[in-house]
Amino acid sequence: MGRSPCCEKEAGLKKGPWTPEEDQKLLAYIEQHGHGCWRSLPTKAGLRRCGKSCRLRWTNYLRPDIKRGKFTLQEEQTIIQLHALLGNRWSAIATHLPKRTDNEIKNYWNTHLKKRLTKMGIDPVTHKPRVDSDAGGGGAAAGTGARSRAAAHLSHTAQWESARLEAEARLAREAKLRALASPPQTTAAASGVDSPTSTLSFSESALFGGSAGPDFHGAARAAAVQAVQSYGEACQEHHFGGAAAETSFAAAGTLAGVLLDCSVTGADQRFAARTEAGSGELQGEDEDDKGYWNSILNMVNSSMSSSSSSLTSEVVTDAEMFLPAAATAAAEF
DNA sequence: AAGGAGATCAACCGCCGTATT
DNA sequence: AAATACGGCGGTTGATCTCCT
Numbered sequence: 502m503g504r505s506p507c508c509e510k511e512a513g514l515k516k517g518p519w520t521p522e523e524d525q526k527l528l529a530y531i532e533q534h535g536h537g538c539w540r541s542l543p544t545k546a547g548l549r550r551c552g553k554s555c556r557l558r559w560t561n562y563l564r565p566d567i568k569r570g571k572f573t574l575q576e577e578q579t580i581i582q583l584h585a586l587l588g589n590r591w592s593a594i595a596t597h598l599p600k601r602t603d604n605e606i607k608n609y610w611n612t613h614l615k616k617r618l619t620k621m622g623i624d625p626v627t628h629k630p631r632v633d634s635d636a637g638g639g640g641a642a643a644g645t646g647a648r649s650r651a652a653a654h655l656s657h658t659a660q661w662e663s664a665r666l667e668a669e670a671r672l673a674r675e676a677k678l679r680a681l682a683s684p685p686q687t688t689a690a691a692s693g694v695d696s697p698t699s700t701l702s703f704s705e706s707a708l709f710g711g712s713a714g715p716d717f718h719g720a721a722r723a724a725a726v727q728a729v730q731s732y733g734e735a736c737q738e739h740h741f742g743g744a745a746a747e748t749s750f751a752a753a754g755t756l757a758g759v760l761l762d763c764s765v766t767g768a769d770q771r772f773a774a775r776t777e778a779g780s781g782e783l784q785g786e787d788e789d790d791k792g793y794w795n796s797i798l799n800m801v802n803s804s805m806s807s808s809s810s811s812l813t814s815e816v817v818t819d820a821e822m823f824l825p826a827a828a829t830a831a832a833e834f
Numbered sequence: 835a836a837g838g839a840g841a842t843c844a845a846c847c848g849c850c851g852t853a854t855t
Numbered sequence: 856a857a858a859t860a861c862g863g864c865g866g867t868t869g870a871t872c873t874c875c876t
Binding site (some may be wrong): 516517518519549553554557558574604608609611612613632 | 841842843844846847849
């Protein structure tokens, strides 16, 4: 039953900083044999390290295609905007920053960007101006209302995101199975843009690139539909009944459209449709979201088209609709 | 020049999803 | 079906570096 015991339980394995000799051994071994199974690599390479440590050293430091040193302004902007879209999914963010590792990006975010945004009064989690300053003064009822709306909005976003990720994961599994069943062609295009450390799914490639292949794009749409359905069900199951659930459902649906329909430029029309479908107080927030999400996607599209990967064939043009806070941040950098 | 505080970043830890037996 | 290993991810730590007083 199961596999043989793990070497990581063995005593005497070295920890801590790597020496140049160890680096040399690891490098030489991988250059000659490839990393293969990380578990058995240390023994074969003559290293007293666990496989996990070797993998980390390779992916974060020794890999030849790693760019080190200062992040450029464009890279900083990319990180900020992708973080607004993806949150702390560093490996997914790293996919869009060639030659940068997820660990490096994570460190840079935590030590530089997060602080800068905070300093400028921008919440690094929500990427919106901080609202905690109004907590003390003013009418208690008005303050409470604003806070509850903000909380509800965040809750909607979180539930939507959760459902979306779930659908993406499902889609990735399906795409993988399809790829196995019908060889290369499309997988070659996908593998060309994935970083070795990334687990970004094919659906995500389709999501960002918009043209990773008709199959993937179509599949990504299907995932969005599933996500929206899940989100709608979640709304009905939980706090949001009737009209509120319908509004949330419509909002999530439009958001899915914006997220996935990267190759179409009619974002305004989508938001107009969303406004028609929705009702009540969410509309004001929808307008904010419009510029917010659109700017992020524009940036993603632009960066993808200017990079060598040429993932996308069409570029959304209104790049100046940059997330206002991030634009301010960029100006201050 | 010394030492304390803060910043940086490589590496570790623990968890999770998937693969394997 | 269950148990276990493996690979990968995000969060955290701690050694080292840099700056300030």
